Amino acid sequence: DQQVKQNSPSLSVQEGRISILNCDYTNSMFDYFLWYKKYPAEGPTFLISISSIKDKNEDGRFTVFLNKSAKHLSLHIVPSQPGDSAVYFCAASSLQGAQKLVFGQGTRLTINP
Amino acid sequence: DGGITQSPKYLFRKEGQNVTLSCEQNLNHDAMYWYRQDPGQGLRLIYYSQIVNDFQKGDIAEGYSVSREKKESFPLTVTSAQKNPTAFYLCASSITGVHNEQFFGPGTRLTVL
Numbered sequence: 001d002q003q004v005k006q007n008s009p010s011l012s013v014q015e016g017r018i019s020i021l022n023c024d025y026t027n028s029m030f031d032y033f034l035w036y037k038k039y040p041a042e043g044p045t046f047l048i049s050i051s052s053i054k055d056k057n058e059d060g061r062f063t064v065f066l067n068k069s070a071k072h073l074s075l076h077i078v079p080s081q082p083g084d085s086a087v088y089f090c091a092a093s094s095l096q097g098a099q100k101l102v103f104g105q106g107t108r109l110t111i112n113p
Numbered sequence: 114d115g116g117i118t119q120s121p122k123y124l125f126r127k128e129g130q131n132v133t134l135s136c137e138q139n140l141n142h143d144a145m146y147w148y149r150q151d152p153g154q155g156l157r158l159i160y161y162s163q164i165v166n167d168f169q170k171g172d173i174a175e176g177y178s179v180s181r182e183k184k185e186s187f188p189l190t191v192t193s194a195q196k197n198p199t200a201f202y203l204c205a206s207s208i209t210g211v212h213n214e215q216f217f218g219p220g221t222r223l224t225v226l
Contacts, residue, residue, distance in 0.1 A: 006155075009153070031212075032212040034214055041201070041220065042219055042220065043117075043203055043218050043219050044156070044203070046214040046215075046216070049212075049214060051212065089155060089156065095212070099144070099209065099212065100146075100158055100161060100171070101146075101158070102158075103148075103155035103156040103157075104155050105153070105154055106153075106155055
């Protein structure tokens with residue numbers, strides 16, 4: 001039972017353009033969502049998060065949008081840079097779930113020069 | 114510098130041997146977590162601990178054991194009962210009580226020969 005899904009295993013974007021990574025969830029009890037970036041053989045690095053009481057959160061080039069009715073969130077990166085090439089994981093948690101994170105499968109983003 | 118350390122980076126063991134992976138944090142976090150990552154998959158929760166001397170099973174605890182005798186340390190033992198132990202293991206920590214990001218260590222690549 002995959003509660004958090006990232007349906008695109010990979011995404012290729014030209015440098016300078018917008019990258020949009022998508023994530024869907026099924027558990028309506030999730031109330032906090034996070035995006036992590038991961039390079040090979042390294043631990044994930046936290047990027048940005050959003051609480052279910054908001055529908056948008058922005059931090060520099062990164063913006064996360066949350067659509068609760070559709071149980072969908074997305075991460076926008078603009079403009080995309082070569083250093084953004086990595087695997088991106090979305091994750092969700094709920095206070096009822098003891099703040100355990102449930103991760104999606106990840107999307108490999110490649111930024112082409 | 115505050116952070117999470119995992120050692121060693123690479124670990125090789127013969128089939129049938131138990132092996133213990135180290136995880137230490139100096140962030141003064143109460144909660145600690147162990148995840149496993151397999152190729153093309155997201156992170157799956159093995160065990161977590163929200164306070165010293167207490168821990169709970171995650172989604173894939175079979176064949177693993179943990180201890181939490183000190184706030185700073187959360188070692189994971191991969192036992193011979195774990196059917197597919199070869200994987201990338203990640204340790205994380207966070208504060209408790211409110212939603213917050215988990216901070217990850219650099220990971221340990223375990224290969225069972």
